[in-house]
Amino acid sequence: MDKLKSVIIKFKSLIGLLALCVIISIITPRFLNVNNLLNVLTQVSVNAVIAIGMSYVILTGGIDLSVGSILAITGAISASIIVKSNSVFLAIIAAIIIGALIGAFNGIIVSKGKIQPFIVTLAAMTIFRGVTYVYTNGTPISGLGRDFTFIGNAKVIGIPFPVVITLIVFLIAYYIINETRFGRYVYALGGNEDSTRLSGINTDRIKMIVYIVSGIAAAISGIIVTSRIGSASPNAGSGYELDAIAAVVLGGTSLSGGEGSITGTIIGAMIIGVLNNGLNLMNVSPFYQSIVKGLVILLAVLIDKRNKK
Amino acid sequence: MQEKMPILEMKNISKSFPGVKALSGVNLRAFSGEVMALLGENGAGKSTLMKILSGVYKRDEGIIRIEGREVEINGIKDAQNLGISIIHQELSLLPNLTIYENLFLGNEILGGFKLNKREMIKKSEELLKSFDFTVSPKTLTKELTVGEMQMVEIIKAVSKDAKIIIMDEPTTALTEVETEKLFKIIERLKNNNVAIIYISHRMDEIFKICDKITVLRDGTFIGEEDVKGITKDKLISMMVGRKLEEQFPRIDTKIGKSILKVENLSMKDKIKDVSFELFEGEILGVAGLMGSGRTEVAKLIFGEYKKSSGNVYIEGKKADINSPKDGIREGIAYLSEDRKKEGLILKLSVLENMTLSNLKKYESKVKRINRAKELEDCKAYTKKLLIKTSSPNQLIKNLSGGNQQKVIIAKWLLTSPKVFIIDEPTRGIDVGAKKEIYQILNELKAQGKGIIMISSDMEEILGVSDRILVMHEGRITGEIQRDKASQEKIMKYAVGIAD
Numbered sequence: 144m145d146k147l148k149s150v151i152i153k154f155k156s157l158i159g160l161l162a163l164c165v166i167i168s169i170i171t172p173r174f175l176n177v178n179n180l181l182n183v184l185t186q187v188s189v190n191a192v193i194a195i196g197m198s199y200v201i202l203t204g205g206i207d208l209s210v211g212s213i214l215a216i217t218g219a220i221s222a223s224i225i226v227k228s229n230s231v232f233l234a235i236i237a238a239i240i241i242g243a244l245i246g247a248f249n250g251i252i253v254s255k256g257k258i259q260p261f262i263v264t265l266a267a268m269t270i271f272r273g274v275t276y277v278y279t280n281g282t283p284i285s286g287l288g289r290d291f292t293f294i295g296n297a298k299v300i301g302i303p304f305p306v307v308i309t310l311i312v313f314l315i316a317y318y319i320i321n322e323t324r325f326g327r328y329v330y331a332l333g334g335n336e337d338s339t340r341l342s343g344i345n346t347d348r349i350k351m352i353v354y355i356v357s358g359i360a361a362a363i364s365g366i367i368v369t370s371r372i373g374s375a376s377p378n379a380g381s382g383y384e385l386d387a388i389a390a391v392v393l394g395g396t397s398l399s400g401g402e403g404s405i406t407g408t409i410i411g412a413m414i415i416g417v418l419n420n421g422l423n424l425m426n427v428s429p430f431y432q433s434i435v436k437g438l439v440i441l442l443a444v445l446i447d448k449r450n451k452k
Numbered sequence: 453m454q455e456k457m458p459i460l461e462m463k464n465i466s467k468s469f470p471g472v473k474a475l476s477g478v479n480l481r482a483f484s485g486e487v488m489a490l491l492g493e494n495g496a497g498k499s500t501l502m503k504i505l506s507g508v509y510k511r512d513e514g515i516i517r518i519e520g521r522e523v524e525i526n527g528i529k530d531a532q533n534l535g536i537s538i539i540h541q542e543l544s545l546l547p548n549l550t551i552y553e554n555l556f557l558g559n560e561i562l563g564g565f566k567l568n569k570r571e572m573i574k575k576s577e578e579l580l581k582s583f584d585f586t587v588s589p590k591t592l593t594k595e596l597t598v599g600e601m602q603m604v605e606i607i608k609a610v611s612k613d614a615k616i617i618i619m620d621e622p623t624t625a626l627t628e629v630e631t632e633k634l635f636k637i638i639e640r641l642k643n644n645n646v647a648i649i650y651i652s653h654r655m656d657e658i659f660k661i662c663d664k665i666t667v668l669r670d671g672t673f674i675g676e677e678d679v680k681g682i683t684k685d686k687l688i689s690m691m692v693g694r695k696l697e698e699q700f701p702r703i704d705t706k707i708g709k710s711i712l713k714v715e716n717l718s719m720k721d722k723i724k725d726v727s728f729e730l731f732e733g734e735i736l737g738v739a740g741l742m743g744s745g746r747t748e749v750a751k752l753i754f755g756e757y758k759k760s761s762g763n764v765y766i767e768g769k770k771a772d773i774n775s776p777k778d779g780i781r782e783g784i785a786y787l788s789e790d791r792k793k794e795g796l797i798l799k800l801s802v803l804e805n806m807t808l809s810n811l812k813k814y815e816s817k818v819k820r821i822n823r824a825k826e827l828e829d830c831k832a833y834t835k836k837l838l839i840k841t842s843s844p845n846q847l848i849k850n851l852s853g854g855n856q857q858k859v860i861i862a863k864w865l866l867t868s869p870k871v872f873i874i875d876e877p878t879r880g881i882d883v884g885a886k887k888e889i890y891q892i893l894n895e896l897k898a899q900g901k902g903i904i905m906i907s908s909d910m911e912e913i914l915g916v917s918d919r920i921l922v923m924h925e926g927r928i929t930g931e932i933q934r935d936k937a938s939q940e941k942i943m944k945y946a947v948g949i950a951d
Contacts, residue, residue, distance in 0.1 A: 318820075322819075322820045322821060323815075323819045323820060323821060324811040324812065324814075324815055324819065324821060325819075327804065327808070327811055327821065328811075330797075330799070330800060330804075331797050331800060331804075331808055333799075334797035334798060334799040334800055335793070335796065335797045335798065335799075337793055337794045338793070338794055338795055338796055338797050339797065339808070340756075340776060341754075341756060341776050341786065341788060341794050341795070342776070342808045342809040342863070343775075343776045343777045343779070343780035343781075343809050343867075344776075344777070344808070344809075345775070345777060401797070401799040401800075402799050
């Protein structure tokens with residue numbers, strides 16, 4: 144009995160996701176069909192990639208509110224490169240480098256400036272949204288060629304390309320966090336910074352890297368979003384940081400750091416995606432959707448809290 | 453002699469938690485105007501018993517009598533109404549409020565609808581004065597020292613007409629001067645007919661201020677004795693259930709060549725001109741009062757703090773140490789006095805804590821951690837240091853203090869250091885485990901490592917060290933060889949009386 148209980152607690156996010164799927168498929172038969180499910184996965188992929196990067200930051204006890212703005216600026220930069228040179232390779236590399244640089248900016252100020260991550264990334268969010276507006280002059284950049292829009296819209300053996308990208312990002316992130324020294328240090332840092340530093344670990348460096356990871360993840364999402372829509376909007380990605388944080392929390396990761404998993408985050412992102420899709424299929428008004436989503440997050444965290452006691 | 457009636461009598465108290473019987477048939481009495489020491493190793497059931505008394509837990513069996521009358525304690529409020537007050541190890545004052553606000557928290561004096569601050573301040577002033585505590589009641593609590601905060605807690609308890617005060621290891625965070633003050637207050641409380649239940653691991657305190665002792669072991673009642681007429685050995689054997697021939701097993705080793713040399717080390721105005729040398733196969737004790745700069749010197753050598761001048765030599769070579777990482781590379785291990793804050797990562801497992809400083813060793817070519825090898829080392833050290841844990845994957849927070857300390861020792865052994873700096877090696881660790889820690893230190897000494905042991909426990913310093921340095925206000929004020937060392941000598945240097 145105790146064993147069953149511990150299994151339930153271990154897989155609670157997954158059980159929650161499956162339960163949600165069962166409920167939705169009972170209410171609306173349109174949910175359980177291959178096209179719809181692939182559609183859900185594609186929609187989830189943008190949030191999932193951001194949330195994976197966010198998990199690294201949150202596991203160290205930090206937070207990254209700038210991901211939405213990073214998505215917008217990297218999307219805009221890659222779009223303008225495509226318009227000018229039509230080099231997909233250059234566009235992707237540039238986006239990732241910009242994402243990493245903004246992450247490094249956050250990381251330096253958090254670690255060396257010893258300022259709370261919430262404040263630093265809140266400022267970065269505002270700054271880089273502004274930079275995006277300046278860069279784009281406030282208008283979307285469109286007219287991106289087929290070579291680039293391929294990324295967001297093509298399929299590989301029937302699977303949408305964004306889903307493939309998400310899967311690759313997930314596998315790499317999973318390996319690093321679970322199998323490498325750096326991954327162990329991330330958990331240690333989130334658990335107790337002083338102990339970790341006194342164990343001979345360069346904690347400033349770890350902090351710096353997690354914000355870079357988050358920046359790169361947001362840049363990858365920026366590329367997916369831009370190529371999917373076929374244009375880069377300066378408003379892209381606003382509010383995405385909250386969806387990503389919600390996914391991380393729904394996946395059972397503690398906001399105080401040191402506890403949680405990347406697998407949980409993926410499931411958390413799926414829960415949000417399935418919920419969105421289900422509510423759409425049921426023709427629930429977007430106004431109500433927001434209310435339902437908020438309540439689900441609260442409920443999940445309350446259940447989690449009870450189990451931990 | 454006719455015995456007087458106890459103000460508190462707990463009889464045949466039992467309490468079970470899922471899977472464990474925490475207490476079984478335990479008795480405890482307390483008398484007005486007396487101090488009852490409650491002793492036992494960690495996990496003996498002291499805290500559980502006190503939690504039952506203060507209304508946090510409910511007992512399964514047994515009776516509680518106060519002044520001969522049977523009572524039910526169903527909550528913290530009940531305990532307070534019965535005049536029971538507990539002073540925790542972790543203080544419960546609110547740091548951002550003033551002293552008087554803390555004293556009257558929950559019992560504020562009102563004038564109409566608003567607080568009558570003037571009245572509260574006046575009453576607080578009287579209370580503080582009656583304890584010879586000369587500080588304004590309008591001082592913010594966070595500006596007080598730990599000792600002063602504790603005093604405020606005690607005054608608060610007394611002001612609520614507490615008849616029974618429980619003190620849970622009150623001196624762990626106090627300086628010697630503050631401890632003396634606390635003892636004076638305890639004397640006063642005794643004169644005012646308050647009954648005190650005193651929990652401590654420090655033997656000398658027990659003999660100094662307690663009238664009676666009650667010993668628990670493994671959740672059972674071992675006995676109640678008068679302090680007069682009991683010996684330290686008897687007490688220890690009651691606590692651990694076996695006779696300890698010697699509390700400080702010592703071995704003599706050959707002192708080898710110089711392994712660490714510190715020259716004119718200084719840090720701003722905190723550490724001044726500290727120079728000393730450490731040799732192979734030696735335990736160098738560092739004594740001194742709290743705030744004398746012992747921990748700062750350790751952290752300077754290890755690289756956690758930045759020195760303003762001075763040099764450190766390892767095996768004769770000048771070492772450039774600017775971070776703990778550098779310190780470890782140079783072969784130094786530093787075990788903090790504060791295990792929870794600066795040693796352990798409570799959310800990680802025993803294994804993960806043990807290998808943290810040495811993870812590089814387990815990396816494969818693809819940067820993957822070799823878990824099998826990690827597990828092998830963890831098991832080997834668990835066996836070698838007699839660490840009691842249900843599994844290497846057990847969370848470290850579930851281990852006792854002694855076992856946690858052993859995991860940290862294992863962690864540093866894995867980095868194969870030459871110099872061990874161990875700060876308060878047995879703080880908060882029970883008697884049985886203490887001896888095991890000393891044996892480990894001895895073994896390291898026999899292997900030719902150099903050990904610096906910082907300790908506030910006088911017996912430990914005298915019992916374990918080969919040589920003793922004493923610090924006072926950031927300087928080394930004395931060096932004493934083992935055979936010439938005495939408590940008085942150390943104290944003289946520690947308070948800065950030069951000879």
